[in-house]
Amino acid sequence: MNNNKAIMQDMIREIQAETQSISMMEVCGTHTMAIAKSGIRDLLPDNIKLISGPGCPVCVTAQGDIDAVIELVNQQDLILATFGDMMRVPGTSSSLQEARGKGADIRVVYSPMDAVEMARNYPTREVVFLGIGFETTAPPVGASIEAARAMQTKNYSVLSLHKLVPPALEVIFSDPDIKVDALICPGHVSLVIGLDPYRELAEKYHKPCVITGFDNADILQGILMILLQFKQKQARAEIQYRRAVKEKGNPVAQNVLKRVFKEVDTRWRGLGEIPGSGLEISDEYSAYNARHRFDIPDIEDIPIKGCSCGEILTGKISPHDCPLFGSACNPLNPIGPCMVSHEGACAAYYRYTPLRGEIR
Amino acid sequence: MCLGVPGKIISISENNVAVVDVNANQVEISIVLTPDAQIGQWVLVHAGFAMQIMDESEAEESLALMLELQKIRETFSYEQ
Ligand code: SF4
Numbered sequence: 001m002n003n004n005k006a007i008m009q010d011m012i013r014e015i016q017a018e019t020q021s022i023s024m025m026e027v028c029g030t031h032t033m034a035i036a037k038s039g040i041r042d043l044l045p046d047n048i049k050l051i052s053g054p055g056c057p058v059c060v061t062a063q064g065d066i067d068a069v070i071e072l073v074n075q076q077d078l079i080l081a082t083f084g085d086m087m088r089v090p091g092t093s094s095s096l097q098e099a100r101g102k103g104a105d106i107r108v109v110y111s112p113m114d115a116v117e118m119a120r121n122y123p124t125r126e127v128v129f130l131g132i133g134f135e136t137t138a139p140p141v142g143a144s145i146e147a148a149r150a151m152q153t154k155n156y157s158v159l160s161l162h163k164l165v166p167p168a169l170e171v172i173f174s175d176p177d178i179k180v181d182a183l184i185c186p187g188h189v190s191l192v193i194g195l196d197p198y199r200e201l202a203e204k205y206h207k208p209c210v211i212t213g214f215d216n217a218d219i220l221q222g223i224l225m226i227l228l229q230f231k232q233k234q235a236r237a238e239i240q241y242r243r244a245v246k247e248k249g250n251p252v253a254q255n256v257l258k259r260v261f262k263e264v265d266t267r268w269r270g271l272g273e274i275p276g277s278g279l280e281i282s283d284e285y286s287a288y289n290a291r292h293r294f295d296i297p298d299i300e301d302i303p304i305k306g307c308s309c310g311e312i313l314t315g316k317i318s319p320h321d322c323p324l325f326g327s328a329c330n331p332l333n334p335i336g337p338c339m340v341s342h343e344g345a346c347a348a349y350y351r352y353t354p355l356r357g358e359i360r
Numbered sequence: 361m362c363l364g365v366p367g368k369i370i371s372i373s374e375n376n377v378a379v380v381d382v383n384a385n386q387v388e389i390s391i392v393l394t395p396d397a398q399i400g401q402w403v404l405v406h407a408g409f410a411m412q413i414m415d416e417s418e419a420e421e422s423l424a425l426m427l428e429l430q431k432i433r434e435t436f437s438y439e440q
Contacts, residue, residue: 111408140409
C-alpha cells in the first residue's frame with residue numbers, strides 16, 4: 001500500500017480524535033516489528049493501546065521443546081536444518097549455536113526445500129528439518145515432505161513443532177486477565193487460512209478482527225477499520241490486506257496441511273497447553289516424522305530465571321516492564337527468546353528507540 | 361518468521377519451479393502452492409514458496425480501500 005504522507009496524516013488525525021478506550025492486540029511478530037519501527041504506537045492517543053501478542057513462532061516455542069531439540073543434536077549423528085531465527089534461542093544448557101560450536105552439524109536454510117536438497121546430496125546422512133512456524137510456514141514444510149516422498153528421498157524427516165494461531169487467540173479472548181478489545185490479525189498466516197476462522201472468533205467473543213498488511217499505511221488503516229467497527233457497535237472480521245489475502249485463504253495450502261499434518265494438543269510458552277493447537281505429521285506421512293526415527297526426549301518446561309516472555313506474549317505486560325530489559329538482557333546477550341528473534345517484542349522494542357511525534 | 365516478500369514471476373519451468381524477481385534479485389521458488397500463478401504475476405514469497413497470487417497494483421488497491429472507508433464513514437454519519 002502506498003505510504004502517501006498526506007493520506008497517512010489524515011488517518012492519524014482521525015485515530016487521534018477517537019475518545020473510547022480500546023486495546024488492540026497485534027497478533028503477529030511481523031506486525032510487532034513493523035509497529036515498533038514505524039513509531040505508530042507513540043502517535044496514538046493514550047486511550048488506544050497496541051499490545052503485542054503470541055505471534056512470534058520462535059518465542060512461543062516451549063522451553064522443553066527447545067531443550068529436546070538441543071539434546072537431539074547432541075546425542076545423534078544427523079544434520080539438523082533450521083531457519084536462522086532458531087540458532088540463538090537459549091535452551092536450558094545451551095543454544096543451537098553453541099551446540100554447533102561444539103561440533104553438532106546444524107545448518108541454516110532459507111527454505112525447507114533446501115533441506116530436501118541437502119538430504120539428496122548426503123544420501124548416507126539423516127537430515128532433519130526443524131519445523132517451527134504457524135499456518136504460513138507449515139504448508140511449505142508439508143510440501144517439502146510431499147516432494148521428498150515423490151523423489152523417494154528417504155533420509156529426510158521433519159520434527160514438527162508447528163502451531164496454529166486461532167486456538168491461541170481463543171485462549172487470549174477467554175482469559176479474564178488479558179484485556180484485548182480487538183485483533184489486528186496476522187497478514188501472512190491469513191494468506192493461508194483466510195477470513196473464516198476470524199469470523200467465528202469475532203462472532204463468539206464480539207471483538208472486531210481485521211487482517212492487516214505490514215506497511216505503515218496498512219497498519220493505520222487496519223486500526224481505523226477497527227475503530228469504525230466500535231463506532232458502529234459491531235464486531236466483524238474484515239480484510240484490510242486485500243492485495244494478498246483472499247477470503248477463502250489458499251485452499252491448495254490448506255489441503256497440504258490436511259494431508260501431511262494432524263492437529264494435536266501442544267504447549268506454548270506463556271499460554272500453556274492448548275488443545276488442537278499443534279501440527280504433528282499425519283499417519284500417512286509418518287515415515288517422514290523425525291519422532292519416529294529418533295528418540296526425542298519429552299522434557300518439562302524449565303522457566304528461564306527472571307524472564308517474562310510468557311507474560312509479554314500474552315499482552316499482560318510490555319517489554320519495558322521487564323526488569324532485565326536493556327540491562328541484563330539485550331540482543332547481544334539475550335536471556336529469553338523474545339529478545340532473540342528479531343520479531344520478538346523485546347527485540348523490536350529494544351531496536352527502535354521511540355521517536356516522538358512522527359512516522360518513521 | 362512469517363515474513364513474506366512480493367516477487368514477480370519471470371519464468372516457470374517443470375515441477376512447479378519458478379524464477380521470481382524480488383527487489384531486483386532473481387530467486388528460484390516453488391509454485392506448488394499457487395498452481396495457477398503465471399509469468400508476469402506478483403506472488404507473495406515465504407520460505408521459498410509462493411503463498412498467494414497478489415492482485416491489482418498497490419496504488420489501485422489503496423485507492424479502492426480509501427473509497428470504501430469513505431463509504432463506510434458516510435453511512436455511519438448518516439445513521440447518526
Ligand atoms: S527483556 Fe529479556 S528477560 Fe525480559 S522478558 Fe524480554 S527476553 Fe525475557
